[in-house]
Amino acid sequence: MDVHGTVADGFEPVREAFVRNFAALGDRGAAVAVYRDGHRVVDLWAGTRDVDGGEPWERGTAQIVRSATKGVVSAALLLLHQRGELDLDAPVGAYWPEFKAAGKERTTVRDLLAHRAGVPVLDRPLTPAEAADPVRGAEAVAAQAPAWEPGTAHGYHAQTFSWLTGELVRRVSGRPVGEFVADEIAGPTGARFWLGLPEDAQGHVGRVGPVDAPEAGGLKTRPKRAVAEAYADPDSLTRRAFAAITPLPDENDPAYRAAELPASNGIATADGLARIYAALIGEVDGGRRLFTPETTALAATEESAGADRVLVVGTRFGLGHMLHGSASPLLGPGSFGHPGRGGALGFADPDSGIAFGYVTNGFRTSVTADPRAQALVRAVRSAL
Numbered sequence: 001m002d003v004h005g006t007v008a009d010g011f012e013p014v015r016e017a018f019v020r021n022f023a024a025l026g027d028r029g030a031a032v033a034v035y036r037d038g039h040r041v042v043d044l045w046a047g048t049r050d051v052d053g054g055e056p057w058e059r060g061t062a063q064i065v066r067s068a069t070k071g072v073v074s075a076a077l078l079l080l081h082q083r084g085e086l087d088l089d090a091p092v093g094a095y096w097p098e099f100k101a102a103g104k105e106r107t108t109v110r111d112l113l114a115h116r117a118g119v120p121v122l123d124r125p126l127t128p129a130e131a132a133d134p135v136r137g138a139e140a141v142a143a144q145a146p147a148w149e150p151g152t153a154h155g156y157h158a159q160t161f162s163w164l165t166g167e168l169v170r171r172v173s174g175r176p177v178g179e180f181v182a183d184e185i186a187g188p189t190g191a192r193f194w195l196g197l198p199e200d201a202q203g204h205v206g207r208v209g210p211v212d213a214p215e216a217g218g219l220k221t222r223p224k225r226a227v228a229e230a231y232a233d234p235d236s237l238t239r240r241a242f243a244a245i246t247p248l249p250d251e252n253d254p255a256y257r258a259a260e261l262p263a264s265n266g267i268a269t270a271d272g273l274a275r276i277y278a279a280l281i282g283e284v285d286g287g288r289r290l291f292t293p294e295t296t297a298l299a300a301t302e303e304s305a306g307a308d309r310v311l312v313v314g315t316r317f318g319l320g321h322m323l324h325g326s327a328s329p330l331l332g333p334g335s336f337g338h339p340g341r342g343g344a345l346g347f348a349d350p351d352s353g354i355a356f357g358y359v360t361n362g363f364r365t366s367v368t369a370d371p372r373a374q375a376l377v378r379a380v381r382s383a384l
Helices: 013-024 070-084 095-105 109-113 136-144 161-173 176-189 199-204 223-234 237-242 255-259 270-281 294-300 371-383
Strands: 004-008 031-037 039-047 304-307 314-317 336-339 347-350 354-362
Touching: 004 013, 013 039, 013 095, 013 371, 031 270, 031 371, 039 161, 039 270, 070 109, 070 161, 070 176, 070 270, 070 294, 070 336, 070 347, 095 136, 109 161, 136 161, 161 304, 176 270, 199 255, 223 237, 270 294, 270 354, 304 354
Parallel strands: none
Antiparallel strands: 004 039, 031 039, 031 354, 304 314, 336 347, 347 354
C-alpha cells in the first residue's frame, strides 16, 4: 500500500496505524489529518478514491461523512449563540412557532441540541426525495408528537437532527443551512467541507459503500444482545430513528449529495474536518478562530449523559457534539466532536490543542466507534 502525505516529527505512530488500517482493518481508501495548536502535523491519504474502483485517492479527495456532519452544524448554531442571536434556553417555538405543536411547546434550543427533544422518529417516514426538501422535513418534525416528554431523557436523533437544526439555522439567520456553513465556517477556515455539494465539486468526491469487518481470531465482533435486539426490532426507537428516511437513500446519487441534510450528508476531506475543529479551539494556519474561549468551553460541557433511548448504550452529548466516553472514545475528557456511522470522525481536544479528521469510502456496521478511526486516535494519543 502506497501511503502519501506527511507527518511531523513525533507523529510517526499515526502513519503506522494508518498503514495497519489497510493491512488489517479493511480500509479501501481513506485519509487522516491532524492539527496541533493550529498547525497541520499529519496529512495522509492512501488507497482508491472509490470503494469499488481503481483510481487512486488524491490529496483533495472528499467523501460523504454521514453523522460527522452533525458536529459542523452544531458549531453553526453555537456561532449564532455566540453572536447573541440564539438563546439556548429559549423555547424552540420562539424562533419556529410551528414547532410548538403536539406537546413540544416547552422544548428548548438546549434540549434540541442535546438530543432531549423527544422526536428521533417520525410516525410516517420520509422518502429520500421528501427528506431532501427542507420544507417537507421541517413540517414533519414540527407536527410530530414526542416519544417522551422533552427535556426528561435523551436519545440520538439520528435522522431528524437534519430538519431540527437546519430549520433552526434558517429561522435565526435567514439563510439555508448549507449557505450558512459555507459562509461562516468552511469559507473563513479554508476547509473543504460542503453541506449541499455544488455540481462543480462532484468530481472530487469518491463513491462510498459497505465493507466487511475483518475477522479477528476467526470470529467477527458482535454487538451486545440488547443493542442487537434493538436494531432487529422494527418497532424499536432505534430502528425507527434510523429509518426516518425510508428507503435508505443512495449516498452516491448526485441529487442526494446536493441536498442539505445536516444529520447525514456533509461531504469533506479529512483535512477539511480537522481544519474546522482546529478553528473551534484556536487560530489555524490560513484561517481564523471561530469560537471564543467561552464558546469552546461551552461546546465541551456535558448536557446529556447515561442511557440513550435510541442507541441503547450510555452516551454523552454536549450542545450537539458527542463528548468523550465509552460509546465514542475521543482523545480525552475535554474532547468534543462527532463520528459518522461506519467510519468518519472529526473532533477537537482543547486541552492538547489537537484537531482530528478521518474520512473513508468503506463503511462498516459501527455507529459511534469505528475501529479504524479509534486506532488512529490511539496513535495520536501515543504521540503526545
